[in-house]
Amino acid sequence: MPALPRPAHGPGSRYTARAATTRTRPARHADVATLTRRLTDRDLWLAHLVHEHRVLTTHQVARLAYPSLRSAQRRLRDLHQHAVLDSFRPLTASGSAPEHYTLGPAGAALLAAHAGLDAAALGWRPTHTARIAYSPSLGHDLGVNELLTHLAAHARTTPEAGLPLWLSERSAARRWGDFIRPDAYAHYRDGDLLLPFFLEYDTGSQPLPRVEAKLTGYAAFLTATSTRPALLIHTRTASRDQALRRQLATAARELDLHVATSSTDYTTTDPWGPWWAPLEPAARRTTLAGLATQWPGLAPAAGLEPTDADTALTLPVPPLPPAPGAGS
Template sequence: MITNPTPQRSLRGHRPQRPSQRTAVTSGYIAHLATRLTERDRWLARMLYEHRVLTTHQIVQMAWPSVRAANMRLLRLYRWRLIDRFQPFVTYGTAPMHYVLDLAGAAVLAREDGLDLRDLDYRHDRATGIAYSLHLAHTVGTNGFFSSLVARSRRPDTTGRLTAWWSETRCTRHFGDIVRPDAYGLWHENSPVPTALEWFLEFDFGTERPDRLGRKLAGYAKLAATTGITTPVLVWMPTSRREAAVRRALAAALAGLDDPSLVPVATSGAEFLDGPADDPTAACWQPLDARRPSTRRLHLSELARAWPQLPPLGNSTSDPAQANGDVANGDVANGLLPPSPLPPRPSDRRPRR
């Protein structure tokens, strides 16, 4: 009797041949790639540099019409060493493929921006090392939140779009001496009234005590007082029970601030989404205001009107990077500028040769 059959994975063919690490960064090889990469390929490389890791599902959500079309192109990019991949172990089922930036991809981005590879502070072992990081699930969850917003922006019936998405690394670079949010986002809504909302995201997995989340509000208040910009904080949680506990801690922390209006807070979670679709723009957000408690859930675009003290966005002083003393050219010294969250339109892509 066969009690230990050969695993299915062992029956697959050999791994695709790929250039060596030394070949992948040579000028000749990068020039060869220039004739093969589309604008969408380059956009994906920039997104992986900015956000470290994206799953197949997130990449399809943001830029491809189907899983099959995405897998075919991602395999080609993997063979060219523009991207690398790994598949985490899970106890039940199969984890999706996770993609990170590879050496050729980093070299392409550096050449396009007139930089040396060392200016990007990129190392291949550090890029793939996220596969073993204890923060992998948190990073993937945060990126999933924003990839859902990108997918919403691409829908033909949408009236809004995500115009900015900063990673935790970029936020730390700008504000790390005061506070370290998980991400920064900016959403523009065109109907019925043009509005814009920027926010810092705290993506909660229920792994830290609620009072620790509450203590972070003092840092956001200090940032608002230092920059002169009041930026809301959105807290995303896994369950309604977790939200209730965190809201109590946040309310106590807000009551202890000298000026609670400097830190507008709203909470939500996956349990409050209607239907199977992941859409953080839905009516799932509940502002935290002890003076005017309400159980009504608001759309993402409605939050801007829930906090009348917020200044209108659209002028140069609303850019948190400029308020922190950084300009675009200065930020390049620390890496690349943040990419557009939305992929290039099909008409903007180069034909594959």
């Protein structure tokens, strides 16, 4: 199967941002009460989503919530001006990167107020955006969000398909960190088929034996909880995909795990398509719906139900915005 073109920078490329430029805005911004009157339900959802997933590009936000890139850019600029969102633009080896959005100071105050918490409980600090912009994991985080925003946005054109649930690495660690620390957990639905899955987004930086060692944790989790999600491993290149398959096949079989792999060489814009190869002898690449059909015993992970310890900030954020309301 021919590989699709690879981007020159950003998610799926070999280049990781090494520095960033930030955009200025007025020194003063509206208080929480004023913001609450100005913001739409979609704006509040977006603040929650950016808090949950740390950083989203203009294109990722537009894909999920806006009819066009231009309309997304206009609203994101407004939210930046009101400090609901912060933004930066990574320096790239060539060309220019899109604007990257994180939670801003007013957005943090707003979310804390809506949850009845004090802002410190959010974990937000004035250095929040800088830490993300210069983080060595920025390329990894963007890659995870690129893959899953495509899956979530699929529902906008194909209503019977998409992601009804998407948990970030941080939310997954809060629930299952004693056993596993996946890069995301999600449910992909296509009609009556449901594929609950953990995601490992492999950038190629870890030795193959270290990736293999993670399978033991997933097997222990499944045994302890008597639940059975799949494990999807997504990597950067077809060659790394093949290397992972050779390394992991025996362990996946012995641990009785449902594992499938793919790479950015295939899944550039339609990761629900026939790009996923189960770690089984002579397995052919198939769609996410095809995986759900091949693995009828799959079941959602334990620990998804809300508990008394949950707040409005720890409950799952819907991957798509609420239906348009006044001013949205």
